[in-house]
Amino acid sequence: MTLEEMDKQYVLQTYNRNYVNFKSGQNATLFDENGKDFIDFTSGIGVVSVGHGNGRVADAIYNQVRNITHISNIFLIEPQAKLAKKMVELSGFDMAVFFANSGAEANEGAIKIARKYGQNRFKNKRYKVLTLEYSFHGRTITTLKATGQESFHQNAFSPYPEGFAYKNQIKDIYSAIDDETVGVMIELVQGEGGVQAFDKKEIEELAAFLQKNDLLFMVDEVQTGVFRSGEFLASKFYDIEPDIITLAKGLAGGVPIGAVMTKHKDIFTYGDHGSTFGGNFLSTRAGLEVLDILEDFYKDGFLRNSIDYFDDKLKKIVENHPNLFLNKTGLGLMRGIQCKEGDIVSKTIKASFDEGLLVLKAGRNTIRFLPPLTITKDEINEGFARFEKALDKLK
Numbered sequence: 001m002t003l004e005e006m007d008k009q010y011v012l013q014t015y016n017r018n019y020v021n022f023k024s025g026q027n028a029t030l031f032d033e034n035g036k037d038f039i040d041f042t043s044g045i046g047v048v049s050v051g052h053g054n055g056r057v058a059d060a061i062y063n064q065v066r067n068i069t070h071i072s073n074i075f076l077i078e079p080q081a082k083l084a085k086k087m088v089e090l091s092g093f094d095m096a097v098f099f100a101n102s103g104a105e106a107n108e109g110a111i112k113i114a115r116k117y118g119q120n121r122f123k124n125k126r127y128k129v130l131t132l133e134y135s136f137h138g139r140t141i142t143t144l145k146a147t148g149q150e151s152f153h154q155n156a157f158s159p160y161p162e163g164f165a166y167k168n169q170i171k172d173i174y175s176a177i178d179d180e181t182v183g184v185m186i187e188l189v190q191g192e193g194g195v196q197a198f199d200k201k202e203i204e205e206l207a208a209f210l211q212k213n214d215l216l217f218m219v220d221e222v223q224t225g226v227f228r229s230g231e232f233l234a235s236k237f238y239d240i241e242p243d244i245i246t247l248a249k250g251l252a253g254g255v256p257i258g259a260v261m262t263k264h265k266d267i268f269t270y271g272d273h274g275s276t277f278g279g280n281f282l283s284t285r286a287g288l289e290v291l292d293i294l295e296d297f298y299k300d301g302f303l304r305n306s307i308d309y310f311d312d313k314l315k316k317i318v319e320n321h322p323n324l325f326l327n328k329t330g331l332g333l334m335r336g337i338q339c340k341e342g343d344i345v346s347k348t349i350k351a352s353f354d355e356g357l358l359v360l361k362a363g364r365n366t367i368r369f370l371p372p373l374t375i376t377k378d379e380i381n382e383g384f385a386r387f388e389k390a391l392d393k394l395k
């Protein structure tokens with residue numbers, strides 16, 4: 001039985017997989033079972049923020065689990081307290097953190113905070129959260145419903161919980177706020193929706209409006225967070241101070257983790273929320289090491305250099321191929337190239353793979369780039385050289 005057959009027989013088929021068998025990785029380079037190398041511009045969809053096979057993270061995890069992997073949240077968890085402190089300090093916000101295991105779960109926590117706030121703060125219990133039509137907030141029943149894209153509300157999984165409404169654009173949100181609305185949840189750069197970064201001024205105005213009306217600004221930074229935008233939080237880049245921020249993907253370099261940060265530090269009391277695995281020794285020790293590495297990368301200017309270098313490469317690609325591409329989108333190392341037609345995306349992803357380069361799709365017509373934040377100049381050069389070759393073959 002081949003591994004592909006095994007997967008197809010024993011694993012529930014929810015993914016349309018590519019059956020390449022990766023065996024090892026070093027930073028932004030992966031090797032398959034035949035020794036063929038691939039430049040990884042996906043970092044496992046923004047997760048392996050400090051690269052594959054990161055020695056510092058591996059050592060930290062090993063030393064942790066050699067002693068204690070898990071104790072439960074009934075007891076003090078040293079790396080959890082330290083990671084929370086580190087995240088709050090990096091954010092510069094007066095917040096506290098709850099740890100979960102995924103982005104969806106972090107958003108569930110955010111929605112619970114919003115509901116309780118809606119009860120405490122207003123005479124009638126406000127509970128409705130407004131989101132955007134091209135958003136993505138997760139795959140649990142509630143976060144599917146929070147996700148504005150109609151295609152995510154399949155009838156097969158109904159009924160969905162109440163309490164969400166959608167608008168196409170930021171400017172439409174104001175008129176949609178009614179006396180049941182407790183807050184607005186958005187991504188500052190829509191990831192799955194097509195790597196669209198919102199206008200800074202528009203976001204600042206929304207933040208000010210929500211604050212003035214005591215409504216919650218909930219920012220889903222599951223993809224934009226942890227230096228992906230070039231700052232620890234995209235909220236810093238946008239100069240806003242949200243009420244609630246959710247994080248996950250890149251926070252622990254590949255170990256499952258999710259986090260909700262909020263300035264409403266007293267909203268939850270004992271028993272209001274919890275998690276068996278959330279914030280355990282393994283994930284939070286990994287997270288601490290990842291933030292240490294990335295903080296240095298940020299302070300030393302390496303991250304900024306990589307972002308500028310990557311941006312320059314994207315600019316040239318778009319200029320060189322006006323027949324294929326419209327423009328470059330996104331910010332930091334969360335980038336996209338908008339294609340003239342949707343089918344260019346899948347063809348390019350396939351041709352890139354054949355040349356030894358991994359890239360992603362986003363939205364309907366965008367090729368998405370989410371390289372490890374520690375990617376080297378050589379890896380960027382090699383990746384784009386392969387991308388050019390792939391594009392040549394499309395002709």
Ligand SMILES: *Cc1c(COP(=O)(O)O)cnc(C)c1O
Pocket residue numbers: 101102103104105107136137138139187191192220221222223248249
């Ligand atoms: C990936 C993602 C999620 C879901 O995270 P999971 O860990 O898959 O549950 C939620 N929001 C955004 C913005 C994401 O990019």
